[in-house]
Amino acid sequence: MSSHQGRARRNSDCTAGGSRPVARAPHRRQRAEGADQAFVIGVLTNAADFARARAWGVTDAPDFERYLADTAELLADALERFDTVRARMFHPQDFAEFCLLHGLDPAEAAARDRYLVNPPLRTQLLPYQGEELAGDYLPRLVRARENGLTLCHADLLLDGALYGAAQGAEGEADEEHVRWVRSAYQRGGEVFRRMLVGAGAGVYELRLRVDAPGGRLTAAARVLQWEDGVVRINDEDLELVCAVLCAGLALELPGVAVLHGSQGSAATCGEYLPAAWAWSSGGPDWGPAARPVRLDGVAARPGYSLGTVC
Structure with missing residues (x-):
């Protein structure tokens, strides 16, 4: 499952790490002046989450090991094609609750895309720079989700000012x-x-x-x-x-x-x-x-x- 800006959109069902991604259009959009080309992907971090996500068609990999190998290949390709590559944990329970809240079908690719780029979850994103998925990177994704929830809580306690959210407000x-x-x-x-x-x-x-x-x-x-x-x-x-x-x-x-x-x-x-x-x-x-x-x-x-x- 992935999302990006600055290139032709990819098939979301494929970019969860199932099969090789296929571009839907043969052209590239021109980069806006000063803008980066960004690629964002959601990654399943354990076998239990993989099993649950398969029911929604997120990936067609036969097992979790194959899924990780496909995802690593996808990320390596993204590093060559995009200025910025970021990932976040794809958490099935969070995703199910997100779909329920917004009235979305979890089996639809559009629902996964909306979940992936949901602005309140931006604090869960981690830059990817070629790390081994099965090494420290997967645990970091898990911690980033937990950290993101804590950051949202802290920001709420501070009335949205933790990230300077009130800077543009008048008064x-x-x-x-x-x-x-x-x-x-x-x-x-x-x-x-x-x-x-x-x-x-x-x-x-x-x-x-x-x-x-x-x-x-x-x-x-x-x-x-x-x-x-x-x-x-x-x-x-x-x-x-x-x-x-x-x-x-x-x-x-x-x-x-x-x-x-x-x-x-x-x-x-x-x-x-x-x-x-x-x-x-x-x-x-x-x-x-x-x-x-x-x-x-x-x-x-x-x-x-x-x-x-x-």
Whole structure:
């Protein structure tokens, strides 16, 4: 299942990874000045979802392994033909609920196309750059769906201002609201930066929870930090962490964060030490937890003061 702009439209039934896609028209539309040619595809991420989706004719692959191979081939072709290639998890339950809400037949290709490019789900899209599907990319698609739901929740709590949605609205109140949310987002990013700077080089995972109206906001991110301060983190995970911190700080919600992993680097003769720190917030600031914390099964001692980290 796929959608794209700037080329002849493909057969949606084929682009779910069943058979090779066939262009419906032999011509290409001219690219608008300054516009990218984009390709978007929905990917089934496990055998159970594959089995359910086959009933709607999403793919004619005989099994999940063949489906992944066909999808990988399709993506490789898209990388050669399009400026931007993005993917998102095709979640059968989400799709069924989407069709019910909009009165669509899930067996129709048009329904799958509408689901794929549904604007509220844009936060679930991931760029594809040639990664192995069966490696880390499929789990990232699953996390991107979960992250996207959390981002939508946070944006709702912030009255649509998380992505600057109110910037084009008229009225001083809207502009003030956007500045307020932007300030909280920047403070959230600074909180995360100070956590990492204080930890130093190492391999870590951050787990974050903020108690919010409508349910908890949660985020997790794996971080690799070198001794020179360079950090490796998936863009979508960084975006989610900053968004959850933003919502917590803007609305002064209670929260807890744990950073744990192995502290050290090759520059320290390969010596790695287990580490786990915890911070909490009950208002406009984050500080060391008052007592030891256990979050998602990870035990951590009160962290260092973020105010002392440059």
